[in-house]
Amino acid sequence: MRPYAGLGTMLRLALRRDRVLIPLWALILSAVVAGSVAATLDLYPDLAGRRAAALAADAAPAARFMYGPIHDPSSLGGLATWKMGTMGAVFIAFLAMTVVRRHTRADEEAGRLELVTAGLLGKRATLTAGVIVAVIAVLVTSLLTAVGNTAVGLPASSSLAFGATWAAVGIFFTALTALVAQLTQSSRACAGVVSAVIGASYALRGVGDVSGQGWGRALSWLSPIGWPVEVRPYAGDRWWVLLIPLALSPLLLAAAYAFQDRRDLGEGIIPTRPGPERASDSLSTPWGLAWRLQRPMLAGWAAAVTFLGLVLGSLVTNVDQMVTPQTRQFLEKLGGRGSILDVFLSVEFSIAALAVSGYAIASVLRLSSEEASGHAEVVLSTATERRAWYASHTVIALAGSAALLLLMSVAVSLSLGLQNGDLAGTLGTVVPAGLVQVPGIWVVAGLAAALFGGARRLGTVAWGALVLFLLLGELGDLFSLPEPVMRLSPFAHAPRAPAEAITATPVLGLLAVALALVATGAALLQRRDVT
């Protein structure tokens, strides 16, 4: 049979399944970028103000770590797209992964491809269809963003370069996901591997961008998320940098096809090892089962936040010498008043809280995927109470997110304390600053749990809420949103420690809300059908 037989049919099927997902991503991303560009234009109408703001932002290591350097402080586009350039590259990478994965390994695992390939489909048709649809998604989003930026007043050619950086990153991660989907046997493992690469790329670029010159700079060049920064849109438009992803992507894709041609349907290249013949004693309760199911994800996150904590701790030591008065002003706007090191730390922890909220939602929503897959039916047809099943996953999400912040703050303290010689003192300041973010995360986790308790499919709405909280925190000031709207986010209530003192009222308030949400979820679940 011809390897691409049936490609057209698969392509139409994939496009039909993604007819909401892709336009939604493209619209939201491009609108957020265009919106923040327009807001920046309003905020800094003259060159002098813009220059000062750009210099200040660029001098802050934390800001460079998160968003990359600002190459040309007089470039309006540079400042306006500074945050969204890097963040958008990460989003695009996740979009590419999501689309490729759901049309290849996820389908294969669910057995849908067996239905399809039993017909008249060539071996390469489904992978090719997934790749094409992902590339379409990436190109549509990038093009729409370029058009949007031009429409709000930035130069067209540089806007095209900006869009092209996203497109190149998206195509690279499309090809990478295509390859990983051949290697791993489960779609969960595929997502885990690709997400880890995205996270590592982001961190690598961050370290490189903070290092400034020398060998450290090279780290950005090793990172796929670093390439868009190196293109320098609106500050030189170095198009040639895009040759790197555009040269690597075909190689990855060729490898993906080579593996696909050599393996059986449903198999991965990395073989599945046999398991134990009998269950261990720990696998005797719903808690043991939930722990077994959740352990790999928590371990991955633990490794990531520990690494991040060590890196950040090593960065902040020389913050004090590096900052200018403008930077101080800029950081204080983000992190509150206090010593510049404390301000830096409180900014980092509030970002970490958002990231760990992602873990908390994913962990709570394991309930939802367990129910959808039919695993919950197996557990709940045993003597397991619904409450116990619900609690087993929810408590792991709550305890897990607290443990992650504890790990991260200990890692920060270690690398910071070993340099300043006061480990005990550093632990005493940094660990409470990290832990004070936990109640806010628990509110997000509680929201996911309450929504899931109401109806299985409702749980995913929590992701939307998290994105909203993220946008409120990142862009709320820029759009000068009214205070009550900004305070919708639980993270607006968490004390910005260590820069500001920790007060009991907001912490206790957030804890009470979180507990009430978790209890609501349990009560709702008790009353509804399990389907």
Place this chain on the structure above:
Amino acid sequence: MSTVIETRGLRKTFGSTVALDGLDLTVEQGEVHGFLGPNGAGKSTTLRVLLGLLRADSGTVRLLGADPWADAAQLHRRTAYVPGDVALWPNLSGGEVIDLINRLRGGLDERRRASLLERFDLDPTKKCRAYSKGNRQKVALVAALASDAPVLLLDEPTAGLDPLMDQVFRDTLRELRAEGRTVLLSSHILSEVENLSDHVTIIRAGRAVQSGALSDMRHLSHTVIDAQVASADGIAHELASAPGVEGLLVEGGRVRCSVDPAGLPTTLGILGRHGIQSLVSRPPSLEDLFLRLYRDERASAPLAESAP
């Protein structure tokens, strides 16, 4: 003998779809009760209501004398279940799943676990993701059949099993019946239930259309006749106008039809007059019974109901 499962007027809707529409079901202790119906008739929904996973809109449900919605977890200590769509954790081995389910539920018969694994030829060290559909079904079956639960709810338990394994399942179920366990066995495969069940409930569109001991049901129904006659002249016309004759087929001297008990004397008289040479008569298989029931139902049902 006491009643293990009893539902009266059970009703369950999902949105505008009526899954159960006043279902009556009674299962006595120690019987293997066949629960027959085509796909979509409401068998799985009934089992899920009996397990307390779904809440009935109206009607009463009793399992072992208690309300499964209120006392689900307590009841499950004494109930083993094989879901219709077996989904297992891809990262756990088959052996782990069998142990886990039985530890979460209550007790496990170790000897039977070992012997079932052997008889079903199942490798318990494989990860569930690596099992074929038939092997996943075996994992769920071993988990339920090796339990010490007095009640077993089995939803299409032999789906995906090859004939050899099907036989193992039947043998095991007979052992369980001999031990006095109660089994509710849902199926759309009639021969499966016919061989194993004492009692049968037939369900269609969420309602029980027939229920009782198999022997009683056959008695209610027709006899299938296959005869050879010397002269077939006019026999087709005569039989067609005789009372209680259905499904008439005349080919040369060969006559086939099914006859209800009241019509038998007339039919045999007609056959005799035409010079009967050979006669085979047999009680109807459940298959015949089943098809007849549906034919009747469909004929009497208003047209609108059969529209999608």
